[in-house]
Amino acid sequence: MRLRNLEKESIIKAVKSFDPDSRIYLFGSRVDDNRKGGDIDLLIITDKISLDAKLAIKRMIFQEVEEQKIDIILSRTGKEPFVRMIFEQGTELL
Numbered sequence: 815m816r817l818r819n820l821e822k823e824s825i826i827k828a829v830k831s832f833d834p835d836s837r838i839y840l841f842g843s844r845v846d847d848n849r850k851g852g853d854i855d856l857l858i859i860t861d862k863i864s865l866d867a868k869l870a871i872k873r874m875i876f877q878e879v880e881e882q883k884i885d886i887i888l889s890r891t892g893k894e895p896f897v898r899m900i901f902e903q904g905t906e907l908l
Contacts (some may be wrong), residue, residue, distance in 0.1 A: 815905050816844045817854070820870050828874035829858055832867045836858055836860040837892075841904030842885075853883035857900045859892045 817825075817840065825838050829838050837859040843852030863871070876886065889897045 815840060816849070817907075818857060819880075820908055821854070821875075824878040825854075825856065827878075828871045829860075831874070832871065833858075833860045833862040838907040839900055839904040840907055841900045845903065845905050853885055855885045855887075856882075857887045857889060857897060858890050858906065859897075861890045863879065863888055874878070889901045 826838060829836055829888075835837070839857040839859075840855065840870060841857060841868065842855035844854055865888075872884055874904045887897070887900075892898075
C-alpha cells in the first residue's frame with residue numbers, strides 16, 4: 815500500500831468524524847507497491863455520509879496533507895458489483 819502514515823491517518827480521521835462506524839477501503843494503483851504515482855481511490859461504506867460531507871472530507875484531508883487527486887465512492891450496502899470487486903482487490907484502512 816502506497817500511502818504515507820500521515821495520509822492514512824488523515825483519511826481515517828476525516829471519514830470517522832462523519833461516521834465512526836464507516837468502513838474505508840483503498841483501491842486502485844495505490845494498493846500496488848510496485849506502481850508509481852496515481853490518485854487516491856477510496857471506497858467508504860456508510861449510510862451517514864452525504865455528498866456534501868464527501869466534499870468536506872476531502873477538504874479536511876487537504877488541511878493535513880498535500881493536495882492531490884482523491885476519488886471517493888460512497889456505498890450504503892456494499893453489495894454493488896463494482897464495490898464487491900473493490901473488496902477483493904482493495905485494502906481496508908484500519
